[in-house]
Amino acid sequence: MSNPFDDKNATFLVLVNEEGQHSLWPSFIEVPAGWQVALAATDRAACSAFIEANWTDMRPRSLAAMDLDAARA
Template sequence: MTNPFENPNGTYLVLINDERQHSVWPETVEVPAGWTVVKPGGTREDALAYIEENWTDMRPASLVKAMADTAS
């Protein structure tokens, strides 16, 4: 059986969690709890391009908040 996370012909979603972290996710695999679809199915390349364009700050949201609170 082919790994659904590495299927070159697969359809992929982009997920985001509460920490604003992104993930490429196979459309055929159930979205895990705590994650939300932010980009519906497309190619793996489409999903990676979306992430590259939209996930510009790799820090978790809680760290961004903590740093902002400390700076205030």
């Protein structure tokens, strides 16, 4: 069996978790607990563009919030 993440012709979802982290996810695989669909099934290029445009801070939301709290103190 080949890796479904490597299939350039497959359809993918963009998932996001409560920490704001994004993931490219094959559309035929069940969405794991703790993740929500941020972009419905589409081609890999559209998913990658969505992730690049919307996930600009790679830090988990909780870590970014700690940095913001420290800057305010």
